[in-house]
Amino acid sequence: MNNKKQILCVEDDAAIIMPLRYALELEDWLVTWANTGMSAIQQIEQNHFDFIILDVGLPDLSGFEVCKKIRTFNHTPLLFLTARDDEIDRIVGLEIGADDYCAKPFSSREIVSRIKAIWRRMEIQQQLLAEKQQSISSQQPSNIWQCQDETLQIHYYAIALQLTRYEYRLLKLLIQHPEQVFSRQQLMDHVWEHPEHSLERTVDTHIKSIRNKLKQISPEHEPIETHRGFGYSLKRMS
Incomplete structure (x- = not known):
């Protein structure tokens, strides 16, 4: 083999x-x-x-x-x-x-x-996920989301997400405004440095990538909600 x-x-x-x-x-x-x-x-x-x-x-x-x-x-x-x-x-x-x-x-x-x-x-990301997933208990921590601007990292259930620069900015914006519905254009205007050169489908691609990374940590939760024909919001999780 x-x-x-x-x-x-x-x-x-x-x-x-x-x-x-x-x-x-x-x-x-x-x-x-x-x-x-x-x-x-x-x-x-x-x-x-x-x-x-x-x-x-x-x-x-x-x-x-x-x-x-x-x-x-x-x-x-x-x-x-x-x-x-x-x-x-x-x-x-x-x-x-x-x-x-x-x-x-x-x-x-x-x-x-x-x-x-x-x-x-x-390899480092996969190793950290494997190690830290073992420590996740069924009881939700008091603070599900933790953002660190210095390292462009967001911790989800105490596990660091490996995010690109735009994924970090996008998820942080949603975290800061739970339950607020953002259109794709609003997300582009807030997050992207050159929104005039970007496509709205770019937002969908980044949301899909973020969702995949969140599911690796907690498959049973889907914190990002899709509003068809408009955009996205983050559910308030307690």
């Missing part, structure tokens, strides 16, 4: 993928290569991957389109590659679900280093 970690590299330029593939295989990754967006989506639907490297400039679909599509059913860690270094591209890439973003030209060593850093954060 092969226990190597599986990585999907989505890139249409063989001159880029071949040295990157060699560097990843030296780190004991099992590399699968897709050169179009549609083939990448099919691969992800049919196979398990531990990591995804996704080029923005693909011949059929853009990497952004591919990411938005796969984030509807898959939350594998993902790193974008792009030939552009525009700030807006970086913002969009991170908002739609990427874990990191690297502009070309780059060295294979840099990519491997970024992957290791993301993977290390994941």
